[in-house]
Amino acid sequence: MSDQVDVVVIGSGINGLVAAAELAKAGWSVALLERNDLLGGFIATEERTLPGYLHDTYSSWHPLFVSGPAYAALGEDLHRHGLEYRNTDYLVTASVADDGRTTLAYRDPERTAGLFADSRDGEAYLAAVNGFLKIAEPFGALLGSELRSPSTILKGLKLARAAGIGLLRDTVTSGRAYCRREFHGDEVDHLWSPWLLHAGLSPDHAAGGLMIPVLAATMHGFGLPVVAGGSTGLIEAFGKLFAELGVQVHTGTHVERVVVEGGRAVGVVAAGRRIKARRAVLASCTPTALVRDLLPRDAVEARFAERAERFRYGRAAMQIHVALSEPPAWSDALLGRIPLIHLSDGSGSTGIACAQAEAGLLPAKPTVVVGQQHVLDPSRVPRGAAALWLQLQEVPFAPAGDAAGELDTSNGWTRELADAYATRVLDRVAAHAPGLAATIRAVDVVTPVDLAAHNVNAVHGDPYGGAGELDQSFLWRPGPRGTVPGLWHIGASTHPGPGLGGASGHLVAQRLLG
Numbered sequence: 001m002s003d004q005v006d007v008v009v010i011g012s013g014i015n016g017l018v019a020a021a022e023l024a025k026a027g028w029s030v031a032l033l034e035r036n037d038l039l040g041g042f043i044a045t046e047e048r049t050l051p052g053y054l055h056d057t058y059s060s061w062h063p064l065f066v067s068g069p070a071y072a073a074l075g076e077d078l079h080r081h082g083l084e085y086r087n088t089d090y091l092v093t094a095s096v097a098d099d100g101r102t103t104l105a106y107r108d109p110e111r112t113a114g115l116f117a118d119s120r121d122g123e124a125y126l127a128a129v130n131g132f133l134k135i136a137e138p139f140g141a142l143l144g145s146e147l148r149s150p151s152t153i154l155k156g157l158k159l160a161r162a163a164g165i166g167l168l169r170d171t172v173t174s175g176r177a178y179c180r181r182e183f184h185g186d187e188v189d190h191l192w193s194p195w196l197l198h199a200g201l202s203p204d205h206a207a208g209g210l211m212i213p214v215l216a217a218t219m220h221g222f223g224l225p226v227v228a229g230g231s232t233g234l235i236e237a238f239g240k241l242f243a244e245l246g247v248q249v250h251t252g253t254h255v256e257r258v259v260v261e262g263g264r265a266v267g268v269v270a271a272g273r274r275i276k277a278r279r280a281v282l283a284s285c286t287p288t289a290l291v292r293d294l295l296p297r298d299a300v301e302a303r304f305a306e307r308a309e310r311f312r313y314g315r316a317a318m319q320i321h322v323a324l325s326e327p328p329a330w331s332d333a334l335l336g337r338i339p340l341i342h343l344s345d346g347s348g349s350t351g352i353a354c355a356q357a358e359a360g361l362l363p364a365k366p367t368v369v370v371g372q373q374h375v376l377d378p379s380r381v382p383r384g385a386a387a388l389w390l391q392l393q394e395v396p397f398a399p400a401g402d403a404a405g406e407l408d409t410s411n412g413w414t415r416e417l418a419d420a421y422a423t424r425v426l427d428r429v430a431a432h433a434p435g436l437a438a439t440i441r442a443v444d445v446v447t448p449v450d451l452a453a454h455n456v457n458a459v460h461g462d463p464y465g466g467a468g469e470l471d472q473s474f475l476w477r478p479g480p481r482g483t484v485p486g487l488w489h490i491g492a493s494t495h496p497g498p499g500l501g502g503a504s505g506h507l508v509a510q511r512l513l514g
């Protein structure tokens with residue numbers, strides 16, 4: 001490790017990777033320091049169940065990456081180094097209600113809207129998707145900007161002119177209320193309310209009215225790309241790009257402190273060693289860790305320290321990986337062709353499950369996100385076999401009880417509780433895929449406690465680096481600067497928030513490159 005570089009990047013999640021690559025491409029010397037033994041943060045592929053089954057342990061779906069500015073900047077390099085995507089151009093997602101009613105989304109929005117029972121809803125849906133597409137460019141420009149900067153005012157005005165006051169109304173509206181206001185039937189609610197979980201929201205949180213058209217337009221426009229062979233392929237491509245660009249990569253290296261001299265961040269201390277950063281330090285961490293652990297106490301203004309202390313974390317998540325001997329025999333055969341399905345009645349059941357989790361309870365009827373990556377990429381499972389990537393986003397970190405009154409939560413996330421809850425979830429899947437149990441070869445459960453242990457940024461098992469409600473988004477999300485000159489804050493905790501877009505890493509790299 002050399003003792004002096006232009007930039008030190010702390011943390012190798014997508015934002016750290018993007019920032020390191022973009023700065024190194026511009027000729028800056030970069031050291032990337034990661035406390036885990038492998039790069040990637042919440043990007044990893046492992047044989048978690050049986051040999052031959054490649055499970056994306058955490059994140060998997062890359063629509064945010066391929067639709068974002070970081071991919072525009074680095075995509076060509078990453079593909080040159082082996083990154084390949086598999087996607088769908090047919091069915092993209094679906095919701096299945098308890099009674100088996102299924103609402104489908106195709107890549108084609110017109111085909112999707114054509115299935116709605118009330119033709120007025122089909123028209124309103126297409127108007128909402130097309131309405132967002134018309135403002136997608138100024139919207140994206142604003143999201144990709146440092147919001148507390150004068151140049152952003154112009155971008156905001158441009159967006160306001162293009163979108164009108166309706167956008168503001170949708171932004172303060174919940175997903176549930178938006179669907180009731182805009183549609184007569186419940187297909188849009190059924191299909192897209194569970195997707196709000198992926199934005200860190202619940203159906204009753206403000207901003208859902210904004211996010212439903214955004215999510216729908218993104219799925220129709222970009223599908224659900226997954227990395228061929230598993231998400232680790234993205235990390236491998238970054239690794240090769242780093243080798244080409246001379247980025248110094250140090251895994252197993254926890255950064256203990258940011259060094260501040262003369263009121264400016266000038267380097268870090270990691271593994272007892274000091275590394276000087278001539279131009280900048282980029283920290284991909286939570287505001288809590290930045291202020292409590294990394295910065296000297298007197299380096300931070302009191303109002304910033306207080307904001308960081310009060311930063312709120314969201315619901316926890318968990319993952320269940322299932323190795324199957326054969327694809328599930330879904331009651332509706334079309335489900336066997338869909339990469340990502342939600343088991344939910346829409347805002348009804350998802351709203352209840354969110355409320356139960358936020359009250360500290362294990363939901364009685366959780367929304368189950370059923371990922372079937374093998375549909376897009378059969379290379380991830382043995383020939384003829386299948387795997388399920390089950391995600392739960394309505395989970396308490398410290399369960400205080402079970403909403404169904406069945407499970408003992410008094411000892412927290414023990415293996416027994418994890419397995420018992422996984423059984424509840426698998427039963428929910430089996431209700432729509434008869435005979436599933438007989439095809440299960442192995443199950444692996446990643447609890448909220450496991451998430452927090454893998455990634456220090458997942459405080460209380462929150463997969464999104466902080467609650468994503470409106471009062472903690474946009475202007476009210478941290479960063480990218482604000483504490484100490486020379487120090488830039490990136491990652492899911494900062495604007496524009498979580499997901500694999502790499503937007504905050506890109507934003508800071510571009511600011512530094514002027």
Ligand SMILES: Cc1cc2nc3c(=O)[nH]c(=O)nc-3n(C[C@H](O)[C@H](O)[C@H](O)COP(=O)(O)OP(=O)(O)OC[C@H]3O[C@@H](n4cnc5c(N)ncnc54)[C@H](O)[C@@H]3O)c2cc1C
Binds near residue numbers: 015034059319
């Ligand atoms: C289970 C799960 C599934 C998800 N699925 C998807 C999905 O399919 N699609 C999607 O778009 N998003 C998904 N997300 C969200 C997405 O994965 C995250 O928002 C995103 O990966 C966060 O990236 P990041 O750049 O903030 O860094 P992170 O991935 O949070 O990584 C931060 C890294 O910084 C390191 N670090 C922190 N502090 C220090 C320190 N002091 N010294 C050294 N290293 C440090 C950590 O060890 C970690 O490796 C999912 C998240 C989870 C948990």
